[in-house]
Amino acid sequence: MTAAGATGDLGPYSEDRTVTSFAPTKPWPRRRWGRVAEGGCRVSGSDVAALRDAYEAFSRGDFAVASKILAPDVEWVEHGRGMPYSGTWHGADSVVNDVWTQFAQYWGGPGVVGLATDQFLEAGDHIVVTGRFTGRDSEGRTLDAPCAHVWRMSGGVATHFANYTDWTV
Secondary structure (H helix, E strand, O other), X not given: OOOOOOOOOOOOEOOOOOEOOOOOOOOOOOOOOOOOOOOOOOOOHHHHHHHHHHHHHHHHOOHXXXXXXXXXXXXXXXXXXXXXXXXXXXXXXXXXXHHHHHHHHHOOOOOOOEEEEEEEEEEOOEEEEEEEEEEEOOOOOEEEEEEEEXXXXXXXXXXXXXXXEOOOO
């Protein structure tokens, strides 16, 4: 559906970007959060508790405790732009040394920047964590970036991590 005078398929928006309708053109697909993926397993309450502890330790700058959630061969993916790096790292030692330590140093040292979590959502063998990176460094730069983290858990440790953060805010 397009607004009067609009050209092209603007979906529910008119030319001036105001919403005209959000009625779907076809039925919404049903999603079943928490369903087990083929070959996967459900995360447990202890996985969520361990992940909460890891986030608290990370925010304190205690990387030795935070890294206990990582499998030795974890795959760590940082998506997006706006930070000094993005890419994929392999192994818990690489995550601690090449990602966490570099991130903390960029923002003024361990414990200066924190991550306030909002939700821990269980989805089969994944846990999705929403929250915000917050902090202020010694040069006065402020960090307040919303994020979503997707963790794949197996046997009580994270085997894969993907960070989706809006570093441009």
